[in-house]
Amino acid sequence: MSGPHLHPAPGRRWQAGSLRLRFLCAILLWVAIGIGGIWYSATRVFARHIELQYHDELYGHVRELADLVTETGDGHLRLMRPLSDPRFLEPLGGFYWQVTVDKGDTLRSGSLTRGALDDNVAHSPQVFHAVDSGPTGPAITYGFTRLTSDRRVIHYVIATDKRYLDQAIAGFTVELSVWLVVLAIALIGTGLLAIAFALRPLDRLVLAVAALRDGRGEPLQGRYPDEIAPLVSDLNAYVAENRAIIERSRVQAGNLAHSLRTPLAVITDEAETLAGDPQTRAQGNVLLQQAEAMAQQIDYQLARARSGAAARTSGRSSPLPDVIAPVLSAMGRLHRDKLFRLQLPPDFTAKVAVDPVDLAELLSILLDNAGKWARTAVTVTIDRHPAQVRLRIADDGPGMTAEQIATACAIGTRFDPAMPGSGLGLAIARDIAEGWGITLNLTCADADGAQAGGLVAELLIPA
Ligand SMILES: Nc1ncnc2c1ncn2[C@@H]1O[C@H](COP(=O)(O)OP(=O)(O)OP(=O)(O)O)[C@@H](O)[C@H]1O
Ligand SMILES: [Mg+2]
CATH class of the missing domain: 3.30.565.10 (Histidine kinase-like ATPase, C-terminal domain)
Structure with missing residues (x-):
């Protein structure tokens, strides 16, 4: 007798331990590693690249500054023309320069309307750079020294607010992150489609097995992928064999019950004769009772065999x-x-x-x-x-x-x-x-x- 049985409903398909959940976890891990890796390496490469470019520019500026400053005949310094980058003129705009001579003049960029640059970084004829505190926050400074004709030291310093570099890197990181989130969503979406596509044959198999239990669609119908086709044909063979065995046992039970009926009728007959004789009445009655109990069992088994056979071929609802x-x-x-x-x-x-x-x-x-x-x-x-x-x-x-x-x-x-x-x-x-x-x-x-x-x-x- 087949009992009630639950088939996986759509909601139950994502239960713990399901193939779908395993695939989903694998896809999430894969996407997290891939996207995370791209994010990390791209931001690193970009930051390095833009930093190099920035430093190159500052190096160029400090050299340009030194070339534009000349000595006048009376031992003073003079800027021949403004620097090529107009940002050095914007007051407190974040781009500054300064030239100082020991025991002499100090020249400053138009942007340096307040405060002064620290010329510690300009301590040798070689160009050095550092991050110092500038007039408008932390600044990247470049500097070096030269000597005047009367052997005094001139300090050339260029400074740019560090926030410009930080802003460029942060802007890139935000934009990259947005694109990568979009990419991750697209990857997970196609992953879900792939799961649905790959597991469709299994869903069909579940439905086919359900139909089999309902007494419809026998054997399992349809073409299945190579991986589960052997399972399907084995299952079909097993079901057919099982059915044949059950059928045979049912017929045998029916035959057995039937074959017992005639001898039982003979026994009942003999028992009635015995019960009719006053000398053997007691024994006759015992035999009669037992024979009746046996007849009931036989009828019961026959009825169950018949109804079981009918249930096999009909449905489950x-x-x-x-x-x-x-x-x-x-x-x-x-x-x-x-x-x-x-x-x-x-x-x-x-x-x-x-x-x-x-x-x-x-x-x-x-x-x-x-x-x-x-x-x-x-x-x-x-x-x-x-x-x-x-x-x-x-x-x-x-x-x-x-x-x-x-x-x-x-x-x-x-x-x-x-x-x-x-x-x-x-x-x-x-x-x-x-x-x-x-x-x-x-x-x-x-x-x-x-x-x-x-x-x-x-x-x-x-x-
Ligand atoms: N609706 C009912 N009202 C009163 N008694 C009942 C009712 N249904 C069953 N019974 C009692 O329960 C007993 C057992 O019922 P059961 O259906 O198993 O056997 P049955 O009706 O006597 O025989 P069968 O159904 O096998 O022809 C009955 O003999 C009867 O005494
Ligand atoms: Mg009854």
Whole structure:
């Protein structure tokens, strides 16, 4: 008997341990390493490159400055013409120069309207550079010395605010980061598409296996990639083999039960003869009882083999009012003097996760009992709950006591010898209910005060 089973719903596909999640983690790691690596190396290379260019420029400026300064005849210094870069004229604009002679003049750029540059960096005829504090924040300074004709030292200093360099690097880093984020999103997006594309055959396989369990589509249909095609064909072979084995065992069980019937009839016959003779009455009655118990077991096994065989070929979900209607009308014909009523909420439809053949058999058993013992009417009510459908079959007959209810589902139990029956109905009903995860409750209507007397069989069926 196939029980209820859950197939992965779309939301459950990304659960911990799923292939999708593994692929996603791999892609995220891959993108993080790739994008992070590009970001780090590109910002480093750019910063180095722009720094070199910046320093080159400053070196050029300090040399230019030295070439533009000349000595006048009276030992003073004079700038022949302004520096080529006009930024040295903008007051406190961040570009400065200064020329000092020991015990003599100091010349300053037009931009240096306040303060002075530290000429420590200009301490040798070789060009040196340093980061000093300038008039408008930290500055990169370049400087060197020359001698005047009367052997005094001239200090040439050029300074540029460091923030210009920092701003250029920061601007580049921000722009690069934006582009890399866009690239990362595009990579992850295409990664997700790739996952969906690569795992599509597995999704198809899941659906095909679900169809197989539902009794549709057998064997597994469709073409699968080379990696899972062997799995599919093995699964098909396994299912076919399994099915054949189950079928064979079922036929054998049926045959065995059948073949026992005739000898059992002979034994019953002999037992009746013995029971008719006053001398052997006691032994005869024991034999009769045992033979009856054996006959019940045989009938039960035959009934289970038959209903199991039917379930194999039908589906795993039943539309609710549709399955009940034919059973109800059949019961109406079988118990002509009883009224069968169906009470549904307006516009009620529901699908329950139970094979329709099994469900119809379960309902037939309970409705047949209700029809047998009802005085006038049997009422079926159905209502929906979030995860299940509740179905109640109530009759207005004598009902059962609590002790009777406790044993009613055992094979061969009967409490009313006047009524025909084999005592197997409830045993089979309980079996079917257990196989499909249905809760079967028998109560007496007395107990919950809904009706006078009568049995209520309640089914809680998974939706
Ligand atoms: N609706 C009911 N009202 C009163 N008693 C019931 C009702 N349903 C079942 N019973 C009692 O429970 C016993 C067992 O029921 P069960 O369906 O297993 O057997 P049966 O109806 O006697 O025989 P079978 O269904 O195999 O033909 C019945 O014999 C009867 O005494
Ligand atoms: Mg019955």
